[in-house]
Amino acid sequence: MRRLASLLLALGLGAGLGAGLVVAAPLAASAHDVLERTSPADGTTVSTMPASVVLTFSEDPLTIGAQVVVTGPSGPVSSGAPTISGRDVTQAVAPNAPGGDYTVTYRVTSDDGHPVSGTFSFHATIGLDGSTATAGATVHVRPVETEEQAAARSSLLVPVLLTVVSTILLLCLAGYLVLRSREADRRPEETRPSQPG
Ligand SMILES: [Cu+2]
Incomplete structure (x- = not known):
């Protein structure tokens, strides 16, 4: 149960951080x-x-x-x-x-x-x-698009790329945790301490 909880926590944190970045990127640009x-x-x-x-x-x-x-x-x-x-x-x-x-x-x-x-x-x-x-x-x-418009468009690309990259990284982390917990299930004797008498 503890493993499932930590897995859900990791997934929740990943999803939360990803969503937070998606929301924060356009907010930073709305100060104009x-x-x-x-x-x-x-x-x-x-x-x-x-x-x-x-x-x-x-x-x-x-x-x-x-x-x-x-x-x-x-x-x-x-x-x-x-x-x-x-x-x-x-x-x-x-x-x-x-x-x-x-x-x-x-x-x-x-x-x-x-x-x-x-x-x-x-x-x-x-x-x-x-x-x-x-x-x-x-x-x-x-x-035709002015230099300022082109610059504004490319500056928007940075937060979008950051969001995509960090979301992928967080999904990888969640996947790694899932695999590790499955491996632990397969070899319970090696990872779980033996219960005293
Ligand atoms: Cu501004």
């Missing part, structure tokens, strides 16, 4: 400021091009290192540097911005000091210059 919403919202169509785009994060981003590039049919139309007010990052748009498809690429410094970057897109039917988007010219082009 996350983009909660944008104006205009991602994937939406607005009748008129707004004079500025607003990005709202889960926490206040740092005032340094913020960059918002608004790119439309005529190229980049960002006007000046973005302004940060609390959780909102506002980027003004040049008054000659035409109607059409827009992609916004952002990079801010999270309050934990890490860079947070991404992209979203929207469609403006009428531009700030009064022009109307040409029908049928709607081509949604996803920009």
Whole structure:
């Protein structure tokens, strides 16, 4: 009975540690400021091009290192540097911005000091210059992955690999204990002390 108990304890510890690592890995990454919403919202169509785009994060981003590039049919139309007010990052748009498809690429410094970057897109039917988007010219082009996005993806790989490796190690340990206890069952005289008279 004692052997079975220690075996179950080992299995329980293994499963507990494995599960703990799986839970801890994404928690460590969630300390970043996350983009909660944008104006205009991602994937939406607005009748008129707004004079500025607003990005709202889960926490206040740092005032340094913020960059918002608004790119439309005529190229980049960002006007000046973005302004940060609390959780909102506002980027003004040049008054000659035409109607059409827009992609916004952002990079801010999270309050934990890490860079947070991404992209979203929207469609403006009428531009700030009064022009109307040409029908049928709607081509949604996803920009290629930036260096920051690639780095964030590879940094996520480390905790995932650690979790997989440690889970395998713990399963091996549990398997070893099972085999050892079976071996002990086969040779009871060698492992069990003889009961006194
Ligand atoms: Cu972070």
